[in-house]
Amino acid sequence: TQLLEQSPQFLSIQEGENLTVYCNSSSVFSSLQWYRQEPGEGPVLLVTVVTGGEVKKLKRLTFQFGDARKDSSLHITAAQPGDTGLYLCAGESNSGYALNFGKGTSLLVTP
Amino acid sequence: SAVISQKPSRDICQRGTSLTIQCQVDSQVTMMFWYRQQPGQSLTLIATANQGSEATYESGFVIDKFPISRPNLTFSTLTVSNMSPEDSSIYLCSATTGEAFFGQGTRLTVV
Numbered sequence: 001t002q003l004l005e006q007s008p009q010f011l012s013i014q015e016g017e018n019l020t021v022y023c024n025s026s027s028v029f030s031s032l033q034w035y036r037q038e039p040g041e042g043p044v045l046l047v048t049v050v051t052g053g054e055v056k057k058l059k060r061l062t063f064q065f066g067d068a069r070k071d072s073s074l075h076i077t078a079a080q081p082g083d084t085g086l087y088l089c090a091g092e093s094n095s096g097y098a099l100n101f102g103k104g105t106s107l108l109v110t111p
Numbered sequence: 112s113a114v115i116s117q118k119p120s121r122d123i124c125q126r127g128t129s130l131t132i133q134c135q136v137d138s139q140v141t142m143m144f145w146y147r148q149q150p151g152q153s154l155t156l157i158a159t160a161n162q163g164s165e166a167t168y169e170s171g172f173v174i175d176k177f178p179i180s181r182p183n184l185t186f187s188t189l190t191v192s193n194m195s196p197e198d199s200s201i202y203l204c205s206a207t208t209g210e211a212f213f214g215q216g217t218r219l220t221v222v
Contacts (some may be wrong), residue, residue: 005166099154
């Protein structure tokens with residue numbers, strides 16, 4: 001099983017602060033995905049990173065894939081209350097197209 | 112993209128009974144999956160629902176407890192059989208069309 005370790009598990013910050021969430025593994029992944037999930041909803045894909053060293057930006061969110069394709073990070077600049085949610089990283093599983101998920105980072109941004 | 116409708120969205124069930132969760136995709140998809148998630152925590156893959164053959168279960172999940180149907184390329188069901196309070200969780204279906212899409216989940220409480 002290709003395990004994904006996510007940190008921190010919980011994060012509570014004030015509006016305007018910056019934060020970084022980490023996703024690490026001892027295994028190499030062909031790609032990693034980041035999802036955001038709000039209560040009562042399923043996860044929604046934010047980004048897929050494929051190339052080692054790749055950096056992708058989505059408005060105030062910056063995603064990076066490690067050079068060795070074993071880790072990834074999500075950086076949020078000037079967090080807003082709307083960023084509140086559960087952030088999950090995921091990589092392909094040994095079952096094929098199914099995903100292995102990290103344990104998630106629960107983010108709370110207060111006004 | 113794919114839109115996934117899952118129902119029921121929530122239910123409260125008596126122990127010893129069974130609940131069938133339905134998942135409808137608005138387009139034909141090859142791969143469908145069922146996950147379980149404790150609130151605020153990560154997703155655990157239950158099984159891959161294969162069209163035309165039996166589902167493939169992950170370690171710790173068995174067909175007698177979680178029978179799955181996949182009668183066509185747009186529909187699947189997951190049954191949680193002989194329920195106990197330990198089965199209380201959120202159950203999510205997912206489909207892959209290059210990227211993964213999720214239903215909104217079924218919040219099950221067993222009393």
